[in-house]
Amino acid sequence: MCCEPETINHLFFSCDITALFWNELADMLNVESLHCYEHVASWWIGNNKYAVVNMVSSAFLWTIWKFKNDLHFGLVLWSGLQVIWHRLWRLLKRWKILCPKKLLGNAVGYASTK
Structure with a gap:
């Protein structure tokens, strides 16, 4: 996606x-920006209150991992942020069964605008 040296922190955060995606996701989910692994992990540890945040952040990490591998192995070319958003929303549609319906409202509504 960019030409910087690849580290786990760089790839994901x-x-x-x-970083642009994390900021947009934080705005969408009405939480502080999720800018490092420790911050994201703090949402995951024993905190059911943030089930949607946990699901979306996990899906985003998986989406970035899969997309970066597809780039590396020549399966896709970089064509802009919309490709990643599209992949993320497709994955979230499959994962939404993992999250209680009453918690999905705003995230699903926002997803339809991307």
Whole structure:
């Protein structure tokens, strides 16, 4: 996605592209920006209150991992942020069964605008 040296932190958090996504996701979910692994992990540990945040952040990490591998192995070309958003929403549609319906309202509504 960019030409910076690849580290786990860079791939998932500090890359300009992923940082932009984390900021947009934080706005969408009405939480602080999720800018490092420790911050994301703090939502996951024993906190059912943030089930949607947990599901979306997990799906986003998986989406970035899969997309970066597809780029590396030449299965896709970088064509913009919309490709990643599309992949994320497709994955979330499959994963929504993992989250109680009463918690999905805003996230599903926002997803339809992307």
